[in-house]
Amino acid sequence: MQALFWNLVRSLGRGRLTRIDDSGAVQLVQMQLSQNETHDATPRVCEYGFQSNPPDGADAVAVFLAGNRTNGVVIACGHQQYRMRGLASGEVAISDNRGQSVYLSAAGIVVNGGGHPVTITNAPEITADSPLMHCTGNIACDGNIAAAGDILDNSGTNAQSMAASRRTYDIHTHDVSQVQGGQSTIRSNPPTPQE
Structure with missing residues (x-):
């Protein structure tokens, strides 16, 4: 019974990411769980369609199969410094450590370029069923403008x-x-x- 208890205790770990290898089919991370316990080349799994390369120092949670600390996988991570705060119930955001974000707010979608260009590629058409934009700056166009109205x-x-x-x-x-x-x-x- 005591062995089962320790297997359960050892099956979860919380620590910080210290290095990330994003070059392969699976992202591999180095994770420091304590001063005396560091795991290298631990796979990190993410939800399909969502990829990230967390900065050093990101918080992480790992699961170790059957309590075997040599057989783990990181299942979640975040970064306290760069986390968007103050979201209302039901709101969603993706953001990075450069101030860029896409915020699905209760009032509408807010895209923040963080002072960087926003590029849309490989989109032969953009459709909106209401006025497409309100621009407070200049618009420069390299092609023709065709307006039905x-x-x-x-x-x-x-x-x-x-x-x-x-x-x-x-x-x-x-x-x-x-x-x-x-x-x-x-x-x-x-x-x-x-x-």
């Missing part, structure tokens, strides 16, 4: 779309005064070609 510039002071401005331009004329041979004023033809 109107484009409105200087929207704070201008109520006329670019299409409406183009229609006005295409039909406008100019007075031609002091025409030789008479005193009357005539109008020019609309511009050619029309824009």
Whole structure:
């Protein structure tokens, strides 16, 4: 009975990660459980689709099969310094030690680039069923812009779309005064070609 008790006690361990090898099919970590107990090349398993390379000093929990301290696997880890705090019940976030995060908040999704670029790759189309974005900075585009609806510039002071401005331009004329041979004023033809 006493052997069973010790096997149960020895089947769990908590410590800190001191080195990580992320080059193989399975991530291998070095874990220090106490001053006298360090385990090297211990496999770390994660949920499918979620990968991370925790910084040194991350907290870790390991399971040792049948209490055998040479046969362990790390099943969870976190880092107290870089953990996002203050999440409400039901909220979810992924974050790193550089200030980058994707936060599924109760009010909506918040992506924080942490001062780094945000890149979307291999996405031939991005679809949104409501206004796609509100941009407070400049937008630079290397390609064409195709809009099924109107484009409105200087929207704070201008109520006329670019299409409406183009229609006005295409039909406008100019007075031609002091025409030789008479005193009357005539109008020019609309511009050619029309824009």
